Amino acid sequence: MLTGSQHLFDDATRVTAGDSRWQGRTSPDYWAFVGPFGGITAATILRALIEHPDRSGDPLALTVNYCAPIAEGGFDLDVRLVKANRSTQHWCVELTQGGGEVATLATAVFAERRPSWSHQQAQFPPAKPFEQIAPYRNIAAPWVGQYDFRFVEGHPDFAGAKKDAPASAYSRLWIGDRAPRKIDALSLVSMSDAFFARIFHARGELVPFGTVSLTTYFHADAADLSAEDISRVLAVADAKIFHKSYGDQSGELWSPNGRLLATTTQMGYFKA
Amino acid sequence: MLTGSQHLFDDATRVTAGDSRWQGRTSPDYWAFVGPFGGITAATILRALIEHPDRSGDPLALTVNYCAPIAEGGFDLDVRLVKANRSTQHWCVELTQGGGEVATLATAVFAERRPSWSHQQAQFPPAKPFEQIAPYRNIAAPWVGQYDFRFVEGHPDFAGAKKDAPASAYSRLWIGDRAPRKIDALSLVSMSDAFFARIFHARGELVPFGTVSLTTYFHADAADLSAEDISRVLAVADAKIFHKSYGDQSGELWSPNGRLLATTTQMGYFKA
Numbered sequence: 001m002l003t004g005s006q007h008l009f010d011d012a013t014r015v016t017a018g019d020s021r022w023q024g025r026t027s028p029d030y031w032a033f034v035g036p037f038g039g040i041t042a043a044t045i046l047r048a049l050i051e052h053p054d055r056s057g058d059p060l061a062l063t064v065n066y067c068a069p070i071a072e073g074g075f076d077l078d079v080r081l082v083k084a085n086r087s088t089q090h091w092c093v094e095l096t097q098g099g100g101e102v103a104t105l106a107t108a109v110f111a112e113r114r115p116s117w118s119h120q121q122a123q124f125p126p127a128k129p130f131e132q133i134a135p136y137r138n139i140a141a142p143w144v145g146q147y148d149f150r151f152v153e154g155h156p157d158f159a160g161a162k163k164d165a166p167a168s169a170y171s172r173l174w175i176g177d178r179a180p181r182k183i184d185a186l187s188l189v190s191m192s193d194a195f196f197a198r199i200f201h202a203r204g205e206l207v208p209f210g211t212v213s214l215t216t217y218f219h220a221d222a223a224d225l226s227a228e229d230i231s232r233v234l235a236v237a238d239a240k241i242f243h244k245s246y247g248d249q250s251g252e253l254w255s256p257n258g259r260l261l262a263t264t265t266q267m268g269y270f271k272a
Numbered sequence: 273m274l275t276g277s278q279h280l281f282d283d284a285t286r287v288t289a290g291d292s293r294w295q296g297r298t299s300p301d302y303w304a305f306v307g308p309f310g311g312i313t314a315a316t317i318l319r320a321l322i323e324h325p326d327r328s329g330d331p332l333a334l335t336v337n338y339c340a341p342i343a344e345g346g347f348d349l350d351v352r353l354v355k356a357n358r359s360t361q362h363w364c365v366e367l368t369q370g371g372g373e374v375a376t377l378a379t380a381v382f383a384e385r386r387p388s389w390s391h392q393q394a395q396f397p398p399a400k401p402f403e404q405i406a407p408y409r410n411i412a413a414p415w416v417g418q419y420d421f422r423f424v425e426g427h428p429d430f431a432g433a434k435k436d437a438p439a440s441a442y443s444r445l446w447i448g449d450r451a452p453r454k455i456d457a458l459s460l461v462s463m464s465d466a467f468f469a470r471i472f473h474a475r476g477e478l479v480p481f482g483t484v485s486l487t488t489y490f491h492a493d494a495a496d497l498s499a500e501d502i503s504r505v506l507a508v509a510d511a512k513i514f515h516k517s518y519g520d521q522s523g524e525l526w527s528p529n530g531r532l533l534a535t536t537t538q539m540g541y542f543k544a
Contacts, residue, residue, distance in 0.1 A: 060518060061485040061539050063335040065379055067355035067362040082366070083339035083374045088484065088541075090339040090377055092364070094354070102355045105362055107337055107379055109485050109539070113516035117544040119438045119474060122512035166391045202391060212360065213333040213381050215487045217520055217539050219513045240394035240524070241491045241532050244385035246332060248489055248535055250522070252512070260513050263520055265537050267333050267381070267489050269360075272389040 007181045008146060009190070013044040015051065015077065022048045022077040024095075026070060030143040035069035037143035038211045039193035043186045045093050045106045048077050050185065057089060057110040058221035059185050064106045064214045071097055087112040113221040124258040127152045127234050130174045140206075147194055148232070150174040156196055158206050169198040169239035175253075176232030183230050183261070185218060188253055191233060192216040192264035198239035198249045199270045208271040212246070216264040220255075228255045245269060279453045280418060281462070285316040287323065287349065294320045294349040296367075298342060302415040307341035309415035310483045311465035315458045317365050317378045320349050322457065329361060329382040330493035331457050336378045336486045343369055359384040385493040396530040399424045399506050402446045412478075419466055420504070422446040428468055430478050441470040441511035447525075448504030455502050455533070457490060460525055463505060464488040464536035470511035470521045471542045480543040484518070488536040492527075500527045517541060 012027035030040040042064045049055055078094040088111045095104035133150035154171030175191050197209040220228070237251040246267055253262040284299035302312040314336045321327055347369045355362040360383045367376035405422035426443030447463050469481040492500070509523040518539055525534040 061337070063379060063485070063487060065333070065362050065381055067360075068357060082377050085340060088339075090337050090374070092377060102362070105354050105364060105379055107335060107377055109337055111484075111518065111541075113518065116517040116542065117475070117514065118516070119514045120512070121438070121441055121474065121510075121514075166393070169393055202393065203389070212383075213335070213487075213489075215335060215485075215537065217485075217537070219515055219518075219520070221516060224516075238393075240392070240535060242389065242391045242393075243491050244390070244493060244496075245388040246383065246385065246491075248491070250535075250537075263512060263522075263537070265487065265489070265522075265535070269383075270388065 007179060009177060009181055009187065012040050013047045013186060015044060015048045017051070020079055022079055023074060024077060025074045026072050028142060030146060032141045032143055037193070038066055038214060039190035040143065041070065041095070041104055042193060042214060043190040045077065045095065045104065046108065046189050047186055048079055048093065049091055049108055052079060054081055055089065055110060057087065057112040059108060059218050060111040061109040062106065062189055062216050064104060066211055067105055068101070068103045070095070070103045075103065087114070120260055122252065122260055124254060125172055125234060125236055127172060130232060133174065146178050148176045148178050154201060156200065157204055158200055160204055166202045167204055169202045171195065171201060172236045174232050175235050180231040183228065183233060184225055185222070188218065188262040189216050191235065191253055192251060192262060195235070195237040195249060195251055197268055197270065198237065199242055199247055199272060202239065202242065203272060209268055211266050211268045214264065214266040216262055218262050220259065220261045228257060228259065230255055232256065233261065242270065245271070279451060281449060281453055281459065284312050285319045285458060287316060287320045289323065292351055294351055295346060296349060297346045298344050300414060302418060304413045304415055310338055310486060311462035312415065313342065313367070313376055314465060314486060315462040317349065317367065317376065318380065318461050319458055320351055320365065321363055321380055324351060326353055327361065327382060329359065329384040331380060331490050332383040333381040334378065334461055334488050336376060338483055339377055340373070340375045342367070342375045347375065359386070392532055394524065394532055396526060397444055397506060397508055399444060402504060405446065418450050420448045420450050426473060428472065429476055430472055432476055438474045439476055441474045443467065443473060444508045446504050447507050452503040455500065455505060456497055457494070460490065460534040461488050463507065463525055464523060464534060467507070467509040467521060467523055469540055469542065470509065471514055471519055471544060474511065474514065475544060481540055483538050483540045486536065486538040488534055490534050492531065492533045500529060500531065502527055504528065505533065514542065517543065
């Protein structure tokens, strides 16, 4: 297993230290169609917060609003601690390019996760072992090739339109980095956006699509993730509605050991 | 049905026009335990955006991070249009009191909802009619009394602890304003936070709790809501996990006509 800066993911999310202004750079390895893969942008923002000298606690909630495509090259991150309490921190981050035009706007909550009553109501979804499933091979964009997707249910079939009899938008799949990397908060937020658009599944075809707003909640802190010591998650994603050019998605990221690590929701634009 | 400024809800969410700086005031009618009900704060922020002269389109996604309790009295809203495109707007709002201390941080996406392929995959939950269910009568805080809750499933039972054998966190209920008011985007965002904390249901007791981050997605625009012409929603809420002092909640708000109007998620702090 590769760790630290040897991994492409860590190269792609690298940020240069600053106080309130940080720098990053898009990575061709995680490129999507008209800009970087949204998950790598979210992970880069989270990395700047985690590496910030004023940060305390673990990420609890992250919302990333994609305001405009990010152009290839460098960008600035304006990182601002808006409010700090005894056990929580509230951050706001603006990713800008070319003279201050905002391309991405994010808020994050960090928290000291104190011991408490614990109860996992959600059920670990059944799944064939990772090793028994062939990897997904259709690398439509560079970022897709950075992940090892193994579908348990809802295998992509984008060959023919199903718009008159929509198929289920539900998917269950293993997701790991193609070059295995230990799962941390950064990989969880990136994988939150690594589901194929639900409308591709529902309609059985690719249509123009872009994530507009992504929210991820973390249910494991750094100590929990370190104890899990895993390099892949079992993920489920679904949608409830597609209406007037926008649709939702909800997802869960599970440890192979049966622990719910993160939940995520998003709204995406589509043209169909 | 009361409309406009006759309604307590509209009084409670009133904002005074400004350019980038707006003013509002807490309402005793929607008070919770240590501050205003989070839903009324979220609705007040959304109202400032909807009434802003530069606003175009309908609310698509709203995230509200509760940074600190809001004290009784006036507050300022710093409202900033961060980025506008052809069909979307990205806003950031800071609610401050007492010399600029941030109590609430929010981001919002507005969009022109263009006609498209439409598909509602989620199923309308079954429910006994509103009129056949007795209203919930336990008014623990003023804001609770402003709503007419009628539980279909998961009726609150906070009399005895269930911590060793947790009960289901799932609830299905009708929610309307006590004095009926036509459902608009403001009521949807307020009702997004009107579920009792899931941990109260899971443990069968009240414990210290506070919403930390709330996200609501709108699946109906103003024209859709106007056509529905309703004064209550059928709502469902559930939780997946409670761990290290934080727990999640997800919810759906349905028109009685069977249309999914909004979905919502939140992370809340608890002490148990």
